[in-house]
Amino acid sequence: MATRVQFENCCDIGVFSKLTNAYCLVAIGGSENFYSIFEGELADAIPVVKTSIAGTRIIGRLCAGNKNGLLVPHTTTDQEVQHLRNSLPDQVVVQRIEERLSALGNCISCNDYVALTHPDLDRETEELVADILGVEVFRQTVAGNILVGSYCSFTNKGGLVPPHTSIEDLDELSTLLQVPLVAGTVNRGSEVISAGMIVNDWTAFCGSDTTATELSVIESVFKLNESQPSMIVDEMRKSLIDSYV
Amino acid sequence: MDLAASGMFLPPQTVGTILCCICGVTMSPNSANMCVTCLRSRVDITEGLPRHAALFYCPECQCYLQPPRTWIRADLESKELLTFCLRRLKPLTRNVRIINAEFVWTEPHSKRIKLRLRIQKEVLNGAILEQSHIVEFTQHDNLCESCTRYQANPDQWVAAVQLRQHVSHRRTFFFLEQLILRHGAASRAINIKEADRGVDFFFGNRSHAIKFVDFISNSIPAQSRSDKQLVSHDPKSSTYNYKYTFSVEICPICREDLICLPPKVAKSFGNLGPLVLCMKVSNSIALLDPLTLRIAYLDANKYWASPFKAFLSSRQLVEFIVLDVDLESSEIAVGGLKYALAYVQVARLSDFGKNDNIFSVRTHLGHLLCPGDYALGYDLYGANINDIEMDKYKGLDIPHVILLKKSYEQMRKKKRGKARSWKLKSLNMEVDGTIKARPDEEKRAAEYEEFLWDLEENPEMRFNISLYRDKDYQPSEMASTVDGDDLPSVPLDELIAELDISDDENDNTNSME
Secondary structure, X not given: OEEEEOEOOEOOHHHOEEEOOOOEEEEOOOOOHHHHHHHHHHOOOOOEEEEOEOOEOOHHHHOEEOOOEEEEEOOOOHHHHXXXXXXXXXXXXXXXXXXXXXXXXXXXXXXXXXXXXXOOOOHHHHHHHHHHHOOEEEEOOEOOEOOHHHHOEEOOOOEEEOOOOEHXXXXXXXXXXXXXXXXXXXXXXXXXXXXXXXXXXOOEEEEOOOOHHHHHHHHXXXXXXXXXXXXXXXXXXXXXXXXXX | OHHHHOOOOOOOOOEOOEEOOOOOOEEOOOOOOOOHHHHHHHOOOOOOOOOEEEEEEEOOOOEEEEOOOEEEEOOOOOHHHHHHHHHHHHHHHOOOEEEEEXXXXXXXXXXXEEEEEEEEEEEOOOEEEEEXXXXXXXXXXXXXXXHHHHHHOOOOOOEEEEEEOOOOOOHHHHHHHHHHHHHOOOXXXXXXXXXXXXXXXXXXXXXXXXXXXXHHHHHOOEEEEEEEEEEEEEOOOOEEEEEEEEEEXXXXXXXXXXXXXXXXXXXXXXXXXXXXXXEEEOOEEEEEEOOOOEEEEEEHHHHHHOOOOEEEOHHHEEEEEEEEEEEOOOOEEEOOEEEEOEEEEEEEOOOOOOOXXXXXXXXXXXXXXXOOOEEEEEEOOOOOOOOHHHHHOOOOOOOOEEEEEEOOHHHHHHOOOOOOOEEOOOOOOEOOOOOOOHHHHHHHHHHHHHHHHHHHHOOOHHHHOOOEEOOOOOOOHHHOOOOOOOOOOOOHHHOEOOOOXXXXXXXXXXXXX
């Protein structure tokens, strides 16, 4: 299910947080409200880590990652990298990247299997992305926008693209990503999807301006309706029991 | 697009549909990503626009007030009114674009004017909304300044022009009347009054009066003086209200006058024979010496420097019959008109057949006269001359008769009652009924008839006058002239058909010929 959240009265929560299937990063706000909402929702399943990157709070737009790894820009300080390495689970590899386009969150959009990157990303960065995140990398634009990281958001279950994406583009992307895609908006008609919401396989958080229609679209495309973290284990249990017997 | 022009393959792009973020209805994406209904319900672009406004209207002259002081004439639901209303709304509608404006019909007596505007404005992230908006204007009645002044005193004038000519006839004023009508010089006159030896024109504005005086000075040699009289004075704002009067004195020399030039003037023209005939008065006086066929032109300034009077005028013309013509020179053109010197033998018509008084005179009408013709001229033999100027000349040889023009009097007697095919318009003058009313009427009518004959005879006089075709004129079947000369008459192509803008079925707008 999707929750409406605000960060210090701002509805662009995708700027101040990052959510994956294995961890959640949260910016340090003036009050603890933001952090406590995430903690309340997610603390049982995954670690919620308060951090800054390069001394800033716009961590959602600066870093990119999935359950396998986390990529941070070269401006990240050593303490921050160390803090991240300490707080995140061991299987998550934290790597600092030397890249001209340092806002990795705007340039890279990924789930656990596929990543879409900014067409001008360096060759080495692309290889690092493929390596550390364990994904297949495609250089793509979404609806004519080169900042794929901010304009489209997808998980292993589905994805959301900006409203003026043409149907041909939608089909093409869907084929690449192998997930169902839908064109929609967030935060009452805003087209910058990734900035307005964060999502993983079982939960999503949206800015508080998001209307009910938008929430229903999000919940349906990301298949959040009956999702609970335990459901993944239940599915696995079936196959486990099979193998036992 | 440049990409397509460069030959690159662009796959076709179909735009998908999204759900409106507010109401969930399927729509194609726009910059606000809300369906039009939701957008319109959330954003009202007409808020802040005026819904009511007030107009001031003068019921007398049907004008609307544009503050601070201008009054603009406009009819209901006219283009001028539309522009006027939009101009009144302009400062308040600066942020929106007006696409269309039209009037909504309201009852004329309701004193409400409704305007429907279509407004376009940009909202949210670049979406442009179009909405229709009604503004209601309340019309308040308020007399404009000029109407108030008129109501208070209808005879109120600010400037008056008094035209005077000190001669005993009114021919000049008939001619001036036609000239004024043709050029519309008296269109701004509030009132026109006839006075004893002239006409008074009253204007509401000093500049109108000055324009009129300029017009008169350019058409006729005249001298003018102006004066002003203080009516009221506001000490606080130091404004003064005056009444201005212009006194215009028209020179007393008229066409067909016989003049004896003062010695100085004659000398300045190279000893022009002291007896001259005035042939034409326009903005300068043309004087013809009938014995030498020399013409001199005298303009207004020169005349008024040393003014003189005529000593015989057309009242004193006597009819003569021509007995014999002896051409002395061939026809020459002098000053645009043709003359020929000749010796003629004439006798007064009153003498003809009774006695043998025959005069042998020199005349300039040699090209017109044949024996048996009638001519009009001045009888100096029998006249009693008491002119001041004449006395200044010593040893002047005065001819007995000076012929002036050919006479059509006898022919007119035959064709009496023949209607004219043309007519003239007239200014509506207020006649001063108190002074010398009745006996003048006959004289006036006779003078007017003479003026009309003059017009018929002289094409150059018709030059600046509009003659209108008389619709009631039917040329009689007997018009074919079997007997000799035809009377001079106005040819048809000089007549203007009157413009009739009434709703006759058979009458459409006539064109000027």
